[in-house]
Amino acid sequence: MRYAHHVDQVRTAEAALMAALPEGALMQRAAAGLAATCAGLLPRVYGSRVLVLAGSGDNGGDALYAAARLARRGAHAEALLLDPAKAHAEGLAALRAAGGRVTDDAGAFGRADLVLDGIVGIGGRGPLRPAAAPFAAMARRGPVVAVDVPSGVDPDTGEVTGPALRADVTVCFGTHKPGLLVDPGAGYAGVVHLVKIGLDLPPAPVEALQGADVAALLPVPGTESDKYRRGVVGVAAGSTRYPGAALLAVAGALRGGAGAVRYTGHAAEEVVRRHPETLISDAGPARAGRVQAWVVGPGGGDGAEHALREALDTEVPVLADADALTELARLGPDLLAGRPAPTLLTPHAGEAARLLAGVGEHTDAETVAARRLWAARLIAARYGATVLLKGSTTVVADPEGTVRVNATGTGWLGTAGSGDVLSGLAGSLLATGLTPLDAASAAAHLHGLAGRHAAGPGAPITALDIADALRPAWQSLTG
Numbered sequence: 001m002r003y004a005h006h007v008d009q010v011r012t013a014e015a016a017l018m019a020a021l022p023e024g025a026l027m028q029r030a031a032a033g034l035a036a037t038c039a040g041l042l043p044r045v046y047g048s049r050v051l052v053l054a055g056s057g058d059n060g061g062d063a064l065y066a067a068a069r070l071a072r073r074g075a076h077a078e079a080l081l082l083d084p085a086k087a088h089a090e091g092l093a094a095l096r097a098a099g100g101r102v103t104d105d106a107g108a109f110g111r112a113d114l115v116l117d118g119i120v121g122i123g124g125r126g127p128l129r130p131a132a133a134p135f136a137a138m139a140r141r142g143p144v145v146a147v148d149v150p151s152g153v154d155p156d157t158g159e160v161t162g163p164a165l166r167a168d169v170t171v172c173f174g175t176h177k178p179g180l181l182v183d184p185g186a187g188y189a190g191v192v193h194l195v196k197i198g199l200d201l202p203p204a205p206v207e208a209l210q211g212a213d214v215a216a217l218l219p220v221p222g223t224e225s226d227k228y229r230r231g232v233v234g235v236a237a238g239s240t241r242y243p244g245a246a247l248l249a250v251a252g253a254l255r256g257g258a259g260a261v262r263y264t265g266h267a268a269e270e271v272v273r274r275h276p277e278t279l280i281s282d283a284g285p286a287r288a289g290r291v292q293a294w295v296v297g298p299g300g301g302d303g304a305e306h307a308l309r310e311a312l313d314t315e316v317p318v319l320a321d322a323d324a325l326t327e328l329a330r331l332g333p334d335l336l337a338g339r340p341a342p343t344l345l346t347p348h349a350g351e352a353a354r355l356l357a358g359v360g361e362h363t364d365a366e367t368v369a370a371r372r373l374w375a376a377r378l379i380a381a382r383y384g385a386t387v388l389l390k391g392s393t394t395v396v397a398d399p400e401g402t403v404r405v406n407a408t409g410t411g412w413l414g415t416a417g418s419g420d421v422l423s424g425l426a427g428s429l430l431a432t433g434l435t436p437l438d439a440a441s442a443a444a445h446l447h448g449l450a451g452r453h454a455a456g457p458g459a460p461i462t463a464l465d466i467a468d469a470l471r472p473a474w475q476s477l478t479g
């Protein structure tokens with residue numbers, strides 16, 4: 001598991017640790033880890049040109065001390081001080097003592113073999129200020145290593161509201177920050193290395209499941225298992241206009257661990273032709289027969305409201321997607337109130353904007369994509385449901401405030417019908433007995449791996465390719 005903490009939690013833990021350590025010890029731990037990562041990125045340290053962009057806080061201090069360590073190993077280290085009067089005095093003295101020097105030539109950025117972004121860390125707020133902003137767009141020769149956080153990225157949210165430094169590698173201290181794991185910030189962070197510095201931290205508000213965590217969640221049939229005991233997932237999807245969504249949701253559901261898939265809707269013939277193992281019900285969710293979870297909405301068209309109401313009237317978990325979300329946004333969160341079982345909502349950014357409008361928060365898809373944590377948390381709180389917000393970083397938030405992020409995906413997943421496969425998959429995991437939080441985060445992880453597997457070194461994929469790749473993705477976790 002990767003854990004990410006908010007800035008105020010880091011500050012509290014840092015204060016407690018600093019009180020127990022000699023002055024400056026914590027910064028030296030940070031700088032040592034930072035310098036070691038930088039050394040690993042350079043073909044050789046001796047003779048390399050290292051440039052520090054140094055702001056006036058401790059983030060600049062870390063960068064200056066790390067550059068001093070590299071200078072002691074023979075690097076030509078230079079520091080560009082964004083506010084010379086306020087530069088970190090001890091860090092600067094260490095750099096000078098190691099043979100480094102100060103420069104005011106901005107061209108050094110483009111010539112450097114490695115740039116250290118020590119402009120701002122967890123003390124930064126808002127976009128880069130004018131003195132630093134030009135570096136966001138400047139050509140570079142060597143890698144940019146962000147110290148703790150890429151400057152210009154909000155550490156708590158990953159929001160980027162103006163120019164920000166795009167790093168190849170981010171070396172963060174003590175714990176991950178949410179902004180390193182959630183787009184758009186994650187896209188600026190590059191590869192993230194964590195340097196442990198001994199902080200004693202509270203429970204993390206944001207976490208990211210790793211392969212082993214997901215493997216531990218996936219259902220495994222026992223000797224007593226049969227298709228019913230493994231769980232049956234109901235899929236109410238597709239319409240005469242959109243039969244394909246039904247095929248795709250069933251394709252995902254068949255590969256999600258449930259023992260059987262029960263389908264109801266207007267695309268029964270097509271579904272059985274493509275997936276002969278599907279159980280077909282003529283009635284809607286209310287009388288379709290026993291299931292342990294319902295998936296409702298993909299390609300649902302005009303029938304989506306009816307199917308949603310019937311599914312919500314059952315006593316099993318319900319996953320609402322696509323057209324069912326549009327209906328839910330129109331009808332409002334009261335529709336979910338008092339359900340005896342949990343509800344999982346799987347919006348993309350546009351559907352999330354509709355759900356937010358349904359509770360009086362008028363916004364658009366771009367804003368949702370730019371403020372993913374905010375959007376997912378708000379929908380979860382206001383609808384009292386678990387939310388899986390799709391996109392380049394998938395964010396899963398439950399109404400109790402737990403947030404998980406998933407980054408196994410690839411841009412190739414942005415293909416028509418991809419979300420239908422995901423909803424079938426997540427519903428199937430729900431039917432096996434996973435909580436909505438676990439089902440959603442495991443499904444997002446598997447779906448992302450399947451997309452990568454299907455795309456290979458890089459090629460367009462179809463939604464059915466993703467469904468087909470779910471088995472190797474699953475095996476890659478459990479093998």
Ligand SMILES: NC(=O)C1=CN([C@@H]2O[C@H](COP(=O)(O)OP(=O)(O)OC[C@H]3O[C@@H](n4cnc5c(N)ncnc54)[C@H](OP(=O)(O)O)[C@@H]3O)[C@@H](O)[C@H]2O)[C@@H](O)CC1
Pocket residue numbers: 010011014026027030055056057058059060062119120121122123124125126127128129132147148149152173174197199
């Ligand atoms: N916590 C830990 O456990 C450890 C923390 N450590 C390190 O300390 C770092 C935090 O240091 P910090 O508190 O000094 O704040 P920091 O990030 O340097 O920024 C403050 C300065 O930035 C400026 N500034 C603000 N916004 C700006 C903007 N948009 N654009 C430009 N400038 C902006 C602001 O200017 P002012 O408003 O004062 O004019 C102020 O001068 C942390 O990230 C980590 O690297 C490690 O050494 C050890 C363990």
Ligand SMILES: Nc1ncnc2c1ncn2[C@@H]1O[C@H](COP(=O)(O)OP(=O)(O)O)[C@@H](O)[C@H]1O
Pocket residue numbers: 348389390391392393394409410411412413414415416417418419420421422447
């Ligand atoms: N840039 C991206 N990086 C990673 N995953 C992506 C990206 N774009 C889309 N996806 C994933 O692809 C799927 C698209 O789902 P959705 O938008 O509902 O498509 P559709 O409605 O066509 O099925 C989601 O799982 C989403 O997370």
Ligand SMILES: [K+]
Pocket residue numbers: 059117118119120121146147148149150151
């Ligand atoms: K930084």
